[in-house]
Amino acid sequence: MRRLITPRPPGRRRLLPALAGLALLPGVVAAAVPGKPGHGGKPTPRPVVGRPDMDHGCARIDKRLPTLPDWPEVKSDVKRDPADEKRIAKIVAGMTLAEKVGQMTQPEISAITPEEVAEYGIGSVLNGGGSWPGRDKHAAPKDWLALADAYWQASVSTRTKIPVIWGIDAVHGDNNVFGATLFPHNIGLGAAHDPCLLRDIGAATAAQVRATGQDWAFAPTLAVVRDDRWGRTYEGYSEDPRITRAYGYEVVRGLQGGGSRRLGDRGVIATAKHFIGDGGTLNGQDQGVNPSSEADMVNLHGQGYYGALAAGAQTVMASFNSWTNEDLGITEGKVHGSEKLLTEVLKEKMGFDGVVVSDWNGIGQVDGCTNSNCARAINAGIDVVMVPNDWKPFISTTIAQVEAGEIPMSRVDDAVTRILRVKLRAGLFDAPKPSKRPGAGSAKALQARALARKAVRESQVLLKNNRKVLPLSPRSKVLVVGKSADSMQNQTGGWTLTWQGTGNTNADFPNGTTILGGLREVLGADHVTFSETADGVDPAAYDAVIAVIGETPYAEGVGDLGRRSLEAATLYPGDLAVLDKVAGKGTPVVTVYVTGRPLHVNKELNRSDAFVVAWLPGTEGGGVADLLVRSRDSGSGYTGTLSYSWPRSACQSPLNASLQKPPSLLKPPSPQKPPSPQKQGQEGYDPLFPLGYGLRNGQTGPVGTLDESSPEFGCSGTGGGGTATEDLEIYDRQDVAPYKSYIGSAENWSGTEIGVDGEAAHAEIAVVPADVTVQGDGLKATWNGAGAAQLYMQDPAGGSDLRGYLNADAALVFDTIVHQPPAARTVISAHCVYPCFAEVVATSLFQDLPAGTKATVKIPVACFSPSLDFENVNTPFLVYTDGAFSASFANVRWVPGAAEDADARSCADLT
Numbered sequence: 001m002r003r004l005i006t007p008r009p010p011g012r013r014r015l016l017p018a019l020a021g022l023a024l025l026p027g028v029v030a031a032a033v034p035g036k037p038g039h040g041g042k043p044t045p046r047p048v049v050g051r052p053d054m055d056h057g058c059a060r061i062d063k064r065l066p067t068l069p070d071w072p073e074v075k076s077d078v079k080r081d082p083a084d085e086k087r088i089a090k091i092v093a094g095m096t097l098a099e100k101v102g103q104m105t106q107p108e109i110s111a112i113t114p115e116e117v118a119e120y121g122i123g124s125v126l127n128g129g130g131s132w133p134g135r136d137k138h139a140a141p142k143d144w145l146a147l148a149d150a151y152w153q154a155s156v157s158t159r160t161k162i163p164v165i166w167g168i169d170a171v172h173g174d175n176n177v178f179g180a181t182l183f184p185h186n187i188g189l190g191a192a193h194d195p196c197l198l199r200d201i202g203a204a205t206a207a208q209v210r211a212t213g214q215d216w217a218f219a220p221t222l223a224v225v226r227d228d229r230w231g232r233t234y235e236g237y238s239e240d241p242r243i244t245r246a247y248g249y250e251v252v253r254g255l256q257g258g259g260s261r262r263l264g265d266r267g268v269i270a271t272a273k274h275f276i277g278d279g280g281t282l283n284g285q286d287q288g289v290n291p292s293s294e295a296d297m298v299n300l301h302g303q304g305y306y307g308a309l310a311a312g313a314q315t316v317m318a319s320f321n322s323w324t325n326e327d328l329g330i331t332e333g334k335v336h337g338s339e340k341l342l343t344e345v346l347k348e349k350m351g352f353d354g355v356v357v358s359d360w361n362g363i364g365q366v367d368g369c370t371n372s373n374c375a376r377a378i379n380a381g382i383d384v385v386m387v388p389n390d391w392k393p394f395i396s397t398t399i400a401q402v403e404a405g406e407i408p409m410s411r412v413d414d415a416v417t418r419i420l421r422v423k424l425r426a427g428l429f430d431a432p433k434p435s436k437r438p439g440a441g442s443a444k445a446l447q448a449r450a451l452a453r454k455a456v457r458e459s460q461v462l463l464k465n466n467r468k469v470l471p472l473s474p475r476s477k478v479l480v481v482g483k484s485a486d487s488m489q490n491q492t493g494g495w496t497l498t499w500q501g502t503g504n505t506n507a508d509f510p511n512g513t514t515i516l517g518g519l520r521e522v523l524g525a526d527h528v529t530f531s532e533t534a535d536g537v538d539p540a541a542y543d544a545v546i547a548v549i550g551e552t553p554y555a556e557g558v559g560d561l562g563r564r565s566l567e568a569a570t571l572y573p574g575d576l577a578v579l580d581k582v583a584g585k586g587t588p589v590v591t592v593y594v595t596g597r598p599l600h601v602n603k604e605l606n607r608s609d610a611f612v613v614a615w616l617p618g619t620e621g622g623g624v625a626d627l628l629v630r631s632r633d634s635g636s637g638y639t640g641t642l643s644y645s646w647p648r649s650a651c652q653s654p655l656n657a658s659l660q661k662p663p664s665l666l667k668p669p670s671p672q673k674p675p676s677p678q679k680q681g682q683e684g685y686d687p688l689f690p691l692g693y694g695l696r697n698g699q700t701g702p703v704g705t706l707d708e709s710s711p712e713f714g715c716s717g718t719g720g721g722g723t724a725t726e727d728l729e730i731y732d733r734q735d736v737a738p739y740k741s742y743i744g745s746a747e748n749w750s751g752t753e754i755g756v757d758g759e760a761a762h763a764e765i766a767v768v769p770a771d772v773t774v775q776g777d778g779l780k781a782t783w784n785g786a787g788a789a790q791l792y793m794q795d796p797a798g799g800s801d802l803r804g805y806l807n808a809d810a811a812l813v814f815d816t817i818v819h820q821p822p823a824a825r826t827v828i829s830a831h832c833v834y835p836c837f838a839e840v841v842a843t844s845l846f847q848d849l850p851a852g853t854k855a856t857v858k859i860p861v862a863c864f865s866p867s868l869d870f871e872n873v874n875t876p877f878l879v880y881t882d883g884a885f886s887a888s889f890a891n892v893r894w895v896p897g898a899a900e901d902a903d904a905r906s907c908a909d910l911t
Helices: 082-093 097-103 114-120 141-156 186-192 195-211 241-256 294-301 303-310 339-349 375-380 391-403 409-425 449-459 488-492 515-523 573-582 602-606 622-628 803-807 843-848
Strands: 029-037 043-049 124-127 165-168 271-275 315-318 322-325 330-334 355-357 461-465 478-481 528-530 544-550 589-594 610-615 728-731 740-745 765-770 778-784 789-794 811-820 826-831 837-841 854-860 875-881 884-895
Touching: 082 409, 097 391, 097 409, 114 141, 114 391, 186 195, 186 241, 186 449, 186 610, 195 241, 195 449, 241 294, 241 303, 271 303, 271 339, 294 303, 339 355, 339 375, 355 409, 375 391, 375 409, 449 622, 478 515, 478 573, 515 528, 515 544, 515 622, 544 573, 573 589, 573 602, 589 602, 589 622, 610 622, 728 875, 740 765, 765 789, 778 789, 778 811, 811 875, 826 843, 837 875, 875 884
Parallel strands: 124 165, 271 315, 315 355, 478 528, 478 544, 544 589, 589 610
Antiparallel strands: 029 043, 322 330, 461 610, 728 884, 740 789, 765 778, 778 884, 789 875, 811 854, 811 884, 826 837, 826 875
């Protein structure tokens, strides 16, 4: 089938818009809404939006966005087919209730077999981050296709013959698949200001997904991020909704690659996520509360969906966040349970006729619900329920709820109608098995290196360039330092092979290039010396030092900064230590910063002559090197500009340019007059570098010496709670109420309680009773290396105020026997109702303990400050690791004063 994707014309210009105040756009139609009288008794106009204005064949990033008085009707490029509707109605009429509920159920591949797909008439499956066929991280395309074929064959062998579909988080390429090219994360693409690039990346990602047999990509993320402390900041294109709206249109267009009634035969089903407001939660707390007014939901957080739905996005994923602001009379609570948002707004007002899918166990967060029981979410408008592990009880419970009248049959029929509509539009009823479809198994499709490298070049932002250090001469001799120079794990970030992006090595990316590798390509290996820690080298022997530093991988929840400050030197003190070894030695220092969000980097900037933000560039680190060195691949040099405001101080979050009186700084700055980072663009808006800032080659952008002061206690201050005087007992031969012991892993991150017999097991971890000091006083946990897992002790009723233990210099104390030292990164953490938590790195701690011998460990609870909200601690002890490890734990408690003991650990040793 013909693809309606316009080829990019040669020499097209990049789209670099200028912010302006909100006003009604030409081409936005105000439609009268029947039955809603306005001024003079006339119907109140309601806007209708559709295909955006185009520029060089791609959506234009508009100079202005309309101020919408209500949720708009969105005209989709994909229209209904009367023949499809007739066919769907006939199928639905002939289905049993069990078959319908099966279509609405989405298990995880590790929890369901092909035989069970057939037995229960399952409509879709998914694989989570870090889940692969046969639990093999290096599974080949043929392994993915074999499992896809097995699921498909099982589904078409049923009475209804409705094909199953497989959804996958392909958020920066086919990022679960070994060997696939991975693109920059969305934050970098936002800095490129290039909607055509997004279309091409969407099409390339679709080809990758089809190569491994999936039909459905859980992308794009359309969050308009308001607080950079959020651990998913890098998944948002920008704080500027104009960029998100244009990108939403083009990436869906690229992914689905289709026409007016069918998706292209090279496309996959796209997902607009997470509806709605996930980027606007208080304090950047993942899955937290968005207190926005309805007007802000319409005009700010809704913009990406108007673009994506106009392009014909066939599915929308509900968001984990709540929408609550009692002062404004907004009490929707969890979006998964909001009929107003999912049905009245999305399906009725916006006119969305595709599928609403829940997020991972999202229904379980709705009041009165569990992971397997939530009539409220289905009645609110969820069509496909992502219930990874508890899918069997979900099916039986839902069938019973329909039979009892708790869920109307009409709601079930509507859900199934939508599911079949999407499958028909995707051409799946007539498609052969996945391995026989166009592009299946294509090694070429998995590789899009030239496109990815181009995307990396376009996304880089140059913030400082004293004395025009950059670009370097191609004859330069350079010293490369820093932990991220030769780290594919750091430059690809979260949602890469594993959920959090941790546990990866360079060997896991056989087709990628690190930034160090890219420098060796463009300068020649003989001109590049690498010393990660900068020890034992003399910078004076080189023409330049290139320091590649920044954040390490994280994903949702784990990446939240909570009450911590944005100060990079506090989060990653080792980076500053490396810069201190090379700065001020007479050789210019070029810092390349790898990060998923803007951070307070004043100290790092002061030690750098040039400073480049590389974001999370993916597998093509050579694109970073292309611009550092003047070469034929550097083109016009740096063109990226900030799509997020950059903080001046450590606690400056939220920090967003106002759309009412924004700084008009998105036009490329003049080489003769570089923009001043000190300039305040609007009243109350005082970033170090404003939205739209970015130097070009030939610009110096003098920054000057920046203030290096930082808050002593993070951004939460101090206070209250009294002083604890008694031990907080958590586990003493058995659970001490109110705490209970659990294990968690990909098999069930919600937690499996360890029984009174002291036993519990997942595929990744097993726990049995153990003797530590006396008989049966402990729990022996064995992580087998099959995947990440954790042992933890939690109050299931919620958090408690433990500030008194912080005030009393308490320590987390436990007895342990190490049976097998950890083979991978291991952390000890405390949680203040997930995703609020803090952790210390305990890999070396456990590795250094003598095997087979009891030891008592004391970790000052101050090591968890300021990230931990001590007023609301529900999990005072948790051990997590990515690899093999075995140890017994006993006598777990928080002990006042123990932080001052001579054998207490130093926080500095736990980073």
